[in-house]
């Protein structure tokens with residue numbers, strides 16, 4: 236670790252939300268009940284569609300919104316009734332919120348000045364943070380003389396300069412173009428490794444969530460759908476909501492019926508061996524379907540989208556849409572019936588009523604490898 240690495244290093248705090256609720260009024264219940272614990276130094280990404288309560292959640296941690304009920308603990312200390320400045324959190328917003336009349340150096344040092352930190356120490360910390368963020372040459376500029384990416388770096392610098400135990404980010408990359416978003420993502424991941432603050436990063440962008448998070452908290456209408464590592468969320472989605480929210484194109488969800496030995500589509504086609512009976516929703520990702528001669532599952536091709544590195548086939552199977560990702564240049568006759576195989580180890584089964592995943596649904600079937608093989 237270099238001197239710079241150790242100069243700005245937070246004492247990371249754990250965050251615990253216990254029975255937290257939020258209602259703006261009787262009709263607007265944004266968070267019905269939330270219980271979650273974030274580990275010290277962990278990078279949590281809160282992911283969910285617009286309006287699901289992500290900003291509200293972050294602002295309650297920061298103290299910019301009051302909780303309607305429940306407790307928030309930061310580093311074991313109850314903070315829900317404390318002023319924002321006493322919570323040890325710093326926040327980075329989507330719109331930067333820099334002071335336009337102040338220079339980069341003044342913007343970054345402002346909170347230290349308010350806190351009564353000496354001029355000499357302010358200058359030293361500004362220099363350290365500016366070096367970390369590649370802003371050393373821009374300290375005398377005003378925000379209006381900076382690019383979007385540089386402004387966002389100043390906003391990040393302003394947050395980390397106080398060495399907060401908790402860093403909160405509300406869609407900080409949304410205003411940047413695609414290339415810059417990517418670069419800033421890499422920078423943020425690197426910065427997190429060096430600073431080590433407990434970080435909560437809100438976004439509706441699944442790529443940001445997958446690449447930045449230690450754990451992703453998927454929020455749907457103020458409920459936690461799943462809270463787990465990116466890998467677990469991708470490979471073992473806990474609900475149809477999660478399955479469809481992560482992955483591009485999203486997972487296919489097909490209505491199937493179990494007859495005691497197999498899962499069948501509405502047209503009678505067998506898609507998997509399965510010991511249970513009843514109606515289910517079957518999930519399969521586009522990349523887990525293979526087009527191959529003699530494949531046992533048939534679908535009608537509708538449309539072919541060439542993405543250069545691979546193709547997406549839009550098909551129809553038993554009256555339901557099906558997307559298939561195939562390697563570029565596959566020989567497919569666009570007028571023909573597709574012969575497919577579904578990767579049996581990568582099927583997901585969901586309850587028809589609750590939409591929750593049925594774990595180990597295929598375990599019983601897997602004990603009969605000979606018959607499973609038939610559908611691969």
Ligand SMILES: Nc1ncnc2c1ncn2[C@@H]1O[C@H](COP(=O)(O)OP(=O)(O)O)[C@@H](O)[C@H]1O
Nearest residue numbers: 259263265283284285286287288289290291292
């Ligand atoms: N100050 C407010 N007064 C009333 N309703 C609000 C207020 N702020 C947010 N909401 C509502 O709370 C819900 C969640 O908002 P928000 O937390 O901003 O969602 P997200 O950040 O996930 O897009 C939305 O339905 C929004 O309209």
Ligand SMILES: [Mg+2]
Nearest residue numbers: 289290291405
């Ligand atoms: Mg928001």
